[in-house]
Amino acid sequence: MQTDVASGLAAVRLEMESASRALELASPEALAGCEAALGRAAAVLRQGHREWDWKSAGVAARAEAERLPSVARRAGRLLSSACRYHEGWRRILFSMAGGYSARGEAVSLPAPRRISLEA
Numbered sequence: 001m002q003t004d005v006a007s008g009l010a011a012v013r014l015e016m017e018s019a020s021r022a023l024e025l026a027s028p029e030a031l032a033g034c035e036a037a038l039g040r041a042a043a044v045l046r047q048g049h050r051e052w053d054w055k056s057a058g059v060a061a062r063a064e065a066e067r068l069p070s071v072a073r074r075a076g077r078l079l080s081s082a083c084r085y086h087e088g089w090r091r092i093l094f095s096m097a098g099g100y101s102a103r104g105e106a107v108s109l110p111a112p113r114r115i116s117l118e119a
Contacts, residue, residue: 005057008048009064015041023078
């Protein structure tokens with residue numbers, strides 16, 4: 001069954017809003033849920049880019065498309081904030097557990113993981 005553009009974009013928006021709610025909690029479990037929601041949103045966008053009939057998209061699709069950038073920016077800000085929060089705690093815990101070098105500097109951290117979403 002083919003999804004129309006408005007319904008598809010609404011599904012993407014709902015997944016991103018779900019990710020934002022998970023990011024507001026900022027727990028490791030919520031962040032895992034966020035990753036899944038953003039992955040589903042990206043998959044729907046990839047599939048829709050190929051399959052949706054963009055030429056016949058109407059006012060409802062345009063309205064959904066206009067809502068997506070602000071929802072995506074909000075999710076991005078929350079994701080960045082959650083990453084900074086957990087990275088700060090990771091630094092503190094690592095320096096406590098990893099100790100300091102002979103020069104009195106905190107032991108360097110392994111490279112942090114990053115999440116990237118492309119449409």
